[in-house]
Amino acid sequence: MVKGLYYAAKSLHEKIRNIQIVANNLANINTTGFKREIPFSEYMERANKKSLMQITDFTEGALIKTDNPFNLAISGKGFFAVQTNRGIELTKNGKFKINNDGFLVTEDGNKVLGRNGEISFLDNLFKKGNQVTISSNVEVKVGKNVVNQLMIVKPDDQSNLIRTEGQKYYSLDEVYNPANEKDFKVMQGYLEESNTNPIVEMQAMIQLEKDFEASQKMVTSLDNMMSKAKEIGKV
Structure with missing residues (x-):
């Protein structure tokens, strides 16, 4: 009976x-670049500790x-x-801006990286008639001047990415290989929406x-049965 109560309580914790x-998926329906977590939990034995495994759905929004x-x-x-x-962290949230120092940054101020380091527009951006263009093959230009190339990376295994704040991820091994240019296309003037489907999440x-x-109810029932068994044992 004690074993049954343990497994019932464990199931309750998973739920x-x-x-x-x-609930977090639903709260981020309108968050740019958000990747939903799959509500699938599994206890794994690691160094005699039980941890709840979380899986991120990296389907494109x-x-x-x-x-x-x-x-x-x-x-x-x-x-x-x-x-x-x-x-270095990774993100699908491309809602970038130029900070006061002329660097391309995320909404929360983190510098976006290019193949030649941080992307700076300081010497080029405000010259009359210059436009910022970012080509599908990641070349960053101000007017006709090439400023940098976006660093687009592909982790060895997406399932090993750990979620942080602001729709960012990092890998414990910190191995980020350049993505094959044939596998992606950068779209300027576009944003990727959350891949959360509200109907699916509400049903779940x-x-x-x-x-x-x-x-x-199962936990309550087993707890009551144990209490009764203890009372009978006292008689």
């Missing part, structure tokens, strides 16, 4: 975590046209590389809530 995952020259989207395989306090939430209630 709670899955509900949190689905819809691309929407914005006409903002600093909005970029990747059609195909690859991530933008940005410099953070943690080191309804089912999870039903499963949670069933698991909760």
